[in-house]
Amino acid sequence: MKKLYFLLGIISFFTLCIVSSCKTTKETVSISEDEKAAFQQKEGDTITIADDSTEYEIIIIEPGFNFWLQSIAKPRNFYSQSYMENRNQVFVTNYNQRVAQPMRFNPSLYEQQINYEPHTDYGYEVNYKLYNYFIYFQRKYNQRLGPFVPRI
Incomplete structure (x- = not known):
C-alpha cells in the first residue's frame, strides 16, 4: 500500500511540474495612436457594403469605421477573396x-444576426469590407471571433 501512495505521489508531482511548465501565452494586440483615434470617434459613419456586380449589400453604422477602413486597414487586393471568405x-x-446568447454576451455589441452563406459569391468588395469590419470590431471592442488574433 505504501508503494501505491508513493507511486501516486511521484505521478502527481510530475503532473504538477508538467502542467505548471505549460503556460499559455495570450497574445496581445497593439493598437497605434491613429487606430485609437478612429476608435474614439463619436460621429456615426454609415458604410454601405455592396458590389456592383452582385446584388448583395450590407449597411454598417459604426463611428470611426470609415476612417479606420481608409487609413488603417490593409489596401484592397492585399488579401485574396477566398482568404477573406474563409475568415x-x-x-x-x-x-x-x-x-443568440444575449445573457452571456453584450447585446449592445451583438445586436443582429448576419446572413452570410458560405456558398454564395458576394464579390470582392463585400468580402473586403465585411472582413475589415470584423477586424475593426474585434480590435475596438477587444473581442475574439475566431482562433486567430485580429491583426492589421
Missing part, C-alpha cells in the same frame, strides 16, 4: 452564436 465564415458563425 468571414468563421467570424460570422461566432458572431451569430453570440447574438
Whole structure:
C-alpha cells in the first residue's frame, strides 16, 4: 500500500511540474495612436457594403469605421477573396452564436444576426469590407471571433 501512495505521489508531482511548465501565452494586440483615434470617434459613419456586380449589400453604422477602413486597414487586393471568405465564415458563425446568447454576451455589441452563406459569391468588395469590419470590431471592442488574433 505504501508503494501505491508513493507511486501516486511521484505521478502527481510530475503532473504538477508538467502542467505548471505549460503556460499559455495570450497574445496581445497593439493598437497605434491613429487606430485609437478612429476608435474614439463619436460621429456615426454609415458604410454601405455592396458590389456592383452582385446584388448583395450590407449597411454598417459604426463611428470611426470609415476612417479606420481608409487609413488603417490593409489596401484592397492585399488579401485574396477566398482568404477573406474563409475568415468571414468563421467570424460570422461566432458572431451569430453570440447574438443568440444575449445573457452571456453584450447585446449592445451583438445586436443582429448576419446572413452570410458560405456558398454564395458576394464579390470582392463585400468580402473586403465585411472582413475589415470584423477586424475593426474585434480590435475596438477587444473581442475574439475566431482562433486567430485580429491583426492589421
